Structure formats: structure tokens, C-alpha cells
Amino acid sequence: MDYPIRTVDQLEPVMKAFRTERGFSQRELAARMGVTQQALSLLEAAPHRASFERLLLVCAALGVEVVLRDKEHTTPPSVDGW
16 A cells, blocks of 8 residues: 655654554664664654655665655556446
């Protein structure tokens, strides 16, 4: 499922949701990323302060990807049989 992010304020709940959905505590995810739990806590609380590289590291550790899509040229999803 896609979760479009249009504002930086949307990052915090989406990142936390992916982490909890996968059953990771902050400490476990931080260990997968090679950072401290405190660093991950700060990143989750203020993702707008994180570098894009750090955000990509979180995504990789969570098994999610960042996709950039041209909104003007996006084809609406087709419905089977139409």
C-alpha cells in the first residue's frame, strides 16, 4: 500500500506506524540501522531535521522504499474488466 507524503509532518506517524507494524522497538530498529536508540528517538520526533540519507537508512531498515512520482502524469489505477 502507498502512503503519499506531502508534508514533513506526515513522516513521523508513518515511520512510527511502519516500525510498530513490523514489531520493532526503537532500540531494535536503531540496532538494525547502526545508531543509538536516542538518535532514532530524535529522528522520529523531528524527521524534518534528519538528512535525506538518514531517512533512507530508516526506510531500508524498515523494508520500505521512497518513490518519487510525477503527479501530473500519473495514470489512475485501472479497474479489472474496464
